[in-house]
Amino acid sequence: MAALRAAKQALRREIKGRVAAVSDQEKLRQSRVVSKKLFKHPKYLSSQRVAVFLNMHDEVRTNDILQDIFKRGKACFIPRYFTKSSHMDMLRLKDMEDVKMLPLTSWNIQQPADDDNDRDEALATGGLDLILMPGLGFDKKGNRLGRGKGFYDTYLERCRTHPKGKPYTIALAFKEQLCAEVPVGEHDILIDEVLYEDEE
16 A cells, blocks of 8 residues: 555656646647547537536646536536545536636635535436546546545545446546556546547
């Protein structure tokens, strides 16, 4: 376990360095490429209930994706993390105005407040068709390196026991986040696909 943890930590540092070296302009450009690929993706087009993350500075920008989800009339869910545990819920957003009103957490992520209990939680109201996943690093086999808190792995475990079953998972990545191999443990759940700008 210790060796795995050390390997993950080393890789996190390496990827953070690579992503930090990418200009904001380039991050935005790659984000647009990834968004366009997503908008043509059959799984995205057929999904009615989509979970997406509100990006941090070192993640693919998701603003265009949020707008597209609302434009197409899909149900949009975003994570609410509980910092003292690895528990996360996916709560429904109404529209882009709703996004702007969300408070910032200590991690500088926008999310519904802890006492905001009026929103639909995805698993309590019909499950999810698709989860768009953040992460620090990915390999082409679908292994994902998160930030070490286990929020998404724990949530996907809960999805597995939902009558609808596990949703399709697509990670959104900068090219700089791709690795030859991500070290994984038994609790790490494979993602179905990683979208990034490849040399098409």
